[in-house]
Amino acid sequence: MVNLTxxxxxxxxxxAGVVDLGGPDLLELKELLTFDSLPSAKEVQARAWAISDIAADAGATEAMIGGAPYLMAPLExxxxxxxxxxxxxxxxxxxxxQTLPDGSVRKTAVFRHAGFVGRRGRHGNHGV
Structure with missing residues (x-):
């Protein structure tokens, strides 16, 4: 499963089998996922196709996606x-x-991976 986040x-x-991209593919992915101004529908669609090209070129059969909600639907x-x-x-x-040396307590929120939500349920918890 290629990481497209x-x-x-x-x-x-x-x-769980997720593989990070590296090198030029990762740099291109990050550029495609970053919007510095209001995108047109045409730009969103073009970026979704370009991201899918990265996944296809990597030989992916599965992808983990996440990012701007307006990009995720067309990308999916x-x-x-x-x-x-x-x-x-x-x-x-x-x-x-965590109790600190002065007796005060520091609380930290940690997000722990617990599975995937997707179209096929081979990877932990799933839905949809």
Whole structure:
């Protein structure tokens, strides 16, 4: 499962079979996922096709996607039209507490990978 998000896969996602892109493909993906101004529908569609090209060129049959909601719907449709199953990461929020030397408590929210939501259920928890 190729990682088509801006963020590196977590250790749990890597263990589940997610593969991060590298080099020029990763740089291109990050550019395509970043919008610095209001995009037209045509630009969103073109970027979705370009991202799907990266996945296809990588030989992907499955992709983990996430990012701007207005890009995800067309990207999902295009990937599926190319035979690439689409998955979204699912995480649970856990709160961790740490007692500091002065006796105060620091609370930190940690998001732990808990599966994927997608069209095929081979990867942990799934739906849709």
């Amino acid at each position: 801006q963020h590196p896969a977590t250790p749990e996602q890597l263990a 449709r295009i990937l599926q039209s190319r035979g690439i199953a689409v998955f979204y990461a699912f995480s649970v929020r856990e709160t961790e507490e």
